[in-house]
Amino acid sequence: MARIYDQIFEKNILRTFWANAVRRDSRQYIYKEGAFDEEVLAKITAGVDGAMVPTDADTLSGLIDIVPNSPISSNHGVYLNYIEQDLQKGSLTAGFTRGEASRATATEVTALMQYTASELGKMARDRDGTIEQATSLYIRMLIPLIDDGESVIVATEEGAKVGTVAKIDADWEFYATDGGGTPLTDALKKQQIIQLYPVLSGLGIMPEKLRAEIVRLFDLPEDFNEVAPAPAPAAAAGPAIAAPQQEAGSTLQTSNSIGGV
Numbered sequence: 001m002a003r004i005y006d007q008i009f010e011k012n013i014l015r016t017f018w019a020n021a022v023r024r025d026s027r028q029y030i031y032k033e034g035a036f037d038e039e040v041l042a043k044i045t046a047g048v049d050g051a052m053v054p055t056d057a058d059t060l061s062g063l064i065d066i067v068p069n070s071p072i073s074s075n076h077g078v079y080l081n082y083i084e085q086d087l088q089k090g091s092l093t094a095g096f097t098r099g100e101a102s103r104a105t106a107t108e109v110t111a112l113m114q115y116t117a118s119e120l121g122k123m124a125r126d127r128d129g130t131i132e133q134a135t136s137l138y139i140r141m142l143i144p145l146i147d148d149g150e151s152v153i154v155a156t157e158e159g160a161k162v163g164t165v166a167k168i169d170a171d172w173e174f175y176a177t178d179g180g181g182t183p184l185t186d187a188l189k190k191q192q193i194i195q196l197y198p199v200l201s202g203l204g205i206m207p208e209k210l211r212a213e214i215v216r217l218f219d220l221p222e223d224f225n226e227v228a229p230a231p232a233p234a235a236a237a238g239p240a241i242a243a244p245q246q247e248a249g250s251t252l253q254t255s256n257s258i259g260g261v
Contacts (some may be wrong), residue, residue: 007086014080021072028067035063114188128176135174143169190217 035057036044043051044064057063143165146152151164193214200210208227215224 004087007083011080011083011087014076014083018072018076025069028069029064030067031064032057032062131176132174135176136172139168139172186217193217 031041035055036053040053040055043053055063142152142154142163146163146165146168151162154161154163197210197214201207208225212225214220215222
């Protein structure tokens with residue numbers, strides 16, 4: 001906030017000046033004194049449709065005229081553009097992250113999203129610093145809640161953890177890393193695992209392991225990890241038919257031998 005406070009203050013001053021100018025921007029008219037009485041002026045002010053207004057003047061020119069109202073100088077708009085440019089430079093987030101439309105192409109927007117979400121982005125360090133500070137404050141807040149000799153249970157992703165004053169009250173240093181907790185980094189991981197699938201398969205990684213990782217990243221149902229049973233092999237008809245033929249041949253040969261005898 002300290003980076004853009006001056007620009008926001010200047011923008012508020014300019015908008016206040018514009019607001020006052022718009023409030024004074026009204027339609028005003030001037031008329032020749034004595035040309036109309038109060039009743040006629042009331043009819044003109046009422047703006048009744050089809051109203052007839054009498055006058056003693058020989059000509060209508062010069063009886064009523066519009067009071068000139070000068071427009072706001074264009075220099076104010078130019079100055080506002082300079083303020084907006086300074087706000088964009090001093091802000092930690094890109095315009096598209098605040099929902100502002102831009103004329104950039106899809107390739108440029110994708111590159112900017114990857115830059116903003118990466119550890120090299122200008123917003124990454126401030127985000128990590130905020131996480132580190134919040135973690136440090138959380139640890140310090142737990143200490144007054146624990147009495148001497150007692151413990152507190154902290155819920156974590158790995159399960160419940162028991163903390164004591166001896167464990168928590170220490171000189172901690174926290175470092176935040178880009179562990180893929182943002183939607184952008186999750187999308188990049190999904191894209192990378194799809195691109196690496198042929199390479200990992202060629203390296204001999206088991207297909208079951210790759211399938212389980214894809215199911216986990218894309219949050220697919222666990223049923224996708226189940227493999228359909230292999231179909232039962234069809235019964236071979238050749239040997240079953242050949243056996244009777246061979247037996248018939250043997251019987252025929254035996255019969256011929258008997259006949260010859």
